[in-house]
Amino acid sequence: MQLIKNKQLTQDDWVFIEDEAALNADFNIVSWTRWQAECRPLSSQDNLGLRLESDAIIEDIAASLDSFALIELHIPVFTDGRAFTHARILRDRYGFTGDIRVSGDFMLDQIFYLQRVGISSFVVNDNESADKVIAVMDDFSVQYQDSVA
Amino acid sequence: MYQYTDKDQTLVDERAAQFRDQTERFLKGEIADDKYRALRLMNGVYIQTHAPLLRIAGPYGLLSSKQVRKLASIARDYDKGFCHFTTRQNIQFNWPALERIPDILEELASVQMHAIQTSGNCLRNTTSDQLAGVAIDELEDPRPYCEIIRQWTILHPEFAYLPRKFKIAVSGSEQDRAATQFHDIGLHLVKNDQGEIGFKVFVGGGLGRTPIIGQVIRPFLEKKHLLSYLEAIVRVYNIYGRRDNKYRARIKILVREAGLEEVTQKVEAEWQQIKAQLEVSESRITDMVAEFAPPAYDINAAQDTSYTNSLSNDSAFATWVKHNTAEHKVDGYRAVYISLKAPDVPPGDCTDSQLDAIANLADDYSFGMVRTTHRQNLVLADIKQADLFTLWQKLDTLSLATPNIGKATDMICCPGLDYCGLANAGSIDIAQNINDLLDSMDYIHDLGDLKINISGCMNGCAHQSVGHIGILGVDKKGVEWYQVTLGGSSENDAAIGERLGPAVSKDDIAPVIKTLLEVYLEQRNHEDESFLAMVNRVGVSPFKEKVYAAN
Numbered sequence: 001m002q003l004i005k006n007k008q009l010t011q012d013d014w015v016f017i018e019d020e021a022a023l024n025a026d027f028n029i030v031s032w033t034r035w036q037a038e039c040r041p042l043s044s045q046d047n048l049g050l051r052l053e054s055d056a057i058i059e060d061i062a063a064s065l066d067s068f069a070l071i072e073l074h075i076p077v078f079t080d081g082r083a084f085t086h087a088r089i090l091r092d093r094y095g096f097t098g099d100i101r102v103s104g105d106f107m108l109d110q111i112f113y114l115q116r117v118g119i120s121s122f123v124v125n126d127n128e129s130a131d132k133v134i135a136v137m138d139d140f141s142v143q144y145q146d147s148v149a
Numbered sequence: 150m151y152q153y154t155d156k157d158q159t160l161v162d163e164r165a166a167q168f169r170d171q172t173e174r175f176l177k178g179e180i181a182d183d184k185y186r187a188l189r190l191m192n193g194v195y196i197q198t199h200a201p202l203l204r205i206a207g208p209y210g211l212l213s214s215k216q217v218r219k220l221a222s223i224a225r226d227y228d229k230g231f232c233h234f235t236t237r238q239n240i241q242f243n244w245p246a247l248e249r250i251p252d253i254l255e256e257l258a259s260v261q262m263h264a265i266q267t268s269g270n271c272l273r274n275t276t277s278d279q280l281a282g283v284a285i286d287e288l289e290d291p292r293p294y295c296e297i298i299r300q301w302t303i304l305h306p307e308f309a310y311l312p313r314k315f316k317i318a319v320s321g322s323e324q325d326r327a328a329t330q331f332h333d334i335g336l337h338l339v340k341n342d343q344g345e346i347g348f349k350v351f352v353g354g355g356l357g358r359t360p361i362i363g364q365v366i367r368p369f370l371e372k373k374h375l376l377s378y379l380e381a382i383v384r385v386y387n388i389y390g391r392r393d394n395k396y397r398a399r400i401k402i403l404v405r406e407a408g409l410e411e412v413t414q415k416v417e418a419e420w421q422q423i424k425a426q427l428e429v430s431e432s433r434i435t436d437m438v439a440e441f442a443p444p445a446y447d448i449n450a451a452q453d454t455s456y457t458n459s460l461s462n463d464s465a466f467a468t469w470v471k472h473n474t475a476e477h478k479v480d481g482y483r484a485v486y487i488s489l490k491a492p493d494v495p496p497g498d499c500t501d502s503q504l505d506a507i508a509n510l511a512d513d514y515s516f517g518m519v520r521t522t523h524r525q526n527l528v529l530a531d532i533k534q535a536d537l538f539t540l541w542q543k544l545d546t547l548s549l550a551t552p553n554i555g556k557a558t559d560m561i562c563c564p565g566l567d568y569c570g571l572a573n574a575g576s577i578d579i580a581q582n583i584n585d586l587l588d589s590m591d592y593i594h595d596l597g598d599l600k601i602n603i604s605g606c607m608n609g610c611a612h613q614s615v616g617h618i619g620i621l622g623v624d625k626k627g628v629e630w631y632q633v634t635l636g637g638s639s640e641n642d643a644a645i646g647e648r649l650g651p652a653v654s655k656d657d658i659a660p661v662i663k664t665l666l667e668v669y670l671e672q673r674n675h676e677d678e679s680f681l682a683m684v685n686r687v688g689v690s691p692f693k694e695k696v697y698a699a700n
Contacts, residue, residue, distance in 0.1 A: 079270065081270075081308070081310025082387060084310065085387050109180075112306075114306075139167050142156045142159045143160075143304065144303055144305075145304075147306065
């Protein structure tokens, strides 16, 4: 996998840790399930990220957002558009300023919209051209709706 | 008519370029079938029985003569010389080659048209009343609001991957001519007790497999909150709409399963959070209303006397005026329906030469504008009474003056088995058979207002469940059969038709319709009792007895 962040191919320091495994990376991402079970010990961790699946209820997560430096929105299948709303609410309503990355089954042609709703980094397959990923972010020079700043 | 700004033009140009790139990548094998499918659908491209189908947006049904000429040239250059007008005021081509669709999108962009979001699980074309701006029962012209909604829907970054398609219709008149109660969101311009005009908002209506009448989610919405309220509804739908079963994914199912109260509460809570940031300013509304300012009507139009003379001297003309024209809010003008339901033509089809001729007639007589209707006809909305006779003669030579608007042979019909990959049964040939049986215009006029809708499968593109008579094609072990419903309506008295009884065979369906009409003529209370009124009075039983006894 490769990471495109702020329109650049970037080294990915973050590692998703399975629920039973120890947090052994410098930058650990945990699931919402794990966070709910272990929030007390985890809250002392620096550089913690949270992975959300598409059935997440952002309102439930809002109170814990300060504990995370990164949110990963994991898209199970590209037709599931809930992450678009999740990103927007995380930014607009709860003022999350950390990195929001998207992973899973999204396609190149969704990246333009994803960045507009507040996604700041993209985990893409190695066979995807990073140049193309960056290029499609400028597919349109005009828009009718406000984008997340 | 709304004219594109540089921004609008840039957007459709860039969209055409984007789709060209996507199609080239697909043809090179760089995009998987299922992913390209989602992309092409959002550009109006279906893969059908014979060839791709391209659906072009007709925003709220309004077209300029220049746009109509472009449709004619596309029909000639890329298709087999005709196009099809749909129940959502869109335009379809049945025979374009996939490789050439990016070229067609560029051609469309050159006349301020596009095919953006005419299919797919996204915000679709906003539809409206074909008599918008001229209807005598209109509170306010809905089109400025339609255009504001159109812009909000186009490339909305949050709502391109909804659980299912999402359709919005707006009406500004007392009589609902836009089937608003059968849309995901229906908007009615209404006046509140303080005399302010705003929107009554319906949610959760829809046709297809599970026809449901929309319910009022907000009796009055101030205009400035139009977009924030729509955004709140669609956002709630995007999060809570079902994604596990495509037949349970429309917002109507969410409303039915969660209940109107819970959906309303979620929408209102969401709306409170966003209403301040998404206000439509008064100046934006004023500017948009100005885009739809009335044309320069002739204030002396009513002084013409030739019209009344022609009416009394030519009974064929008088018949056409009676059935194919509507009252206009300006004295001395009428709105003219162009019937795309000639007996020997698939309902809603129009040839390239007819399109060119219609564009010329629009330029000569109707300020260069044409409208499409959700019953698959066209309208020239602003015809001086002095011009009606000449216009009628010209339409007649074009086979566009069949005096059957709102009558039995003004059928809504989907492409059916002839073109559509989803169809279970033919529909165009059923319309043809019914036309053959109803070959007397006097008989058709005697039947009065009658809406027959024919769909070739339960997806219901031709709105069969709201036809006064609905015909639904079903497949029984590889054979085409037809279910009949009675008493549906998509107007103010919105209703879902009731099943007549067991399905009938293809050979029997036209005779069954004939039997239904005979029962009506025998048993109506008086000549003014419409077919629908009689069904509402007596139910389906008298019809059922006759049909299943005879067949």
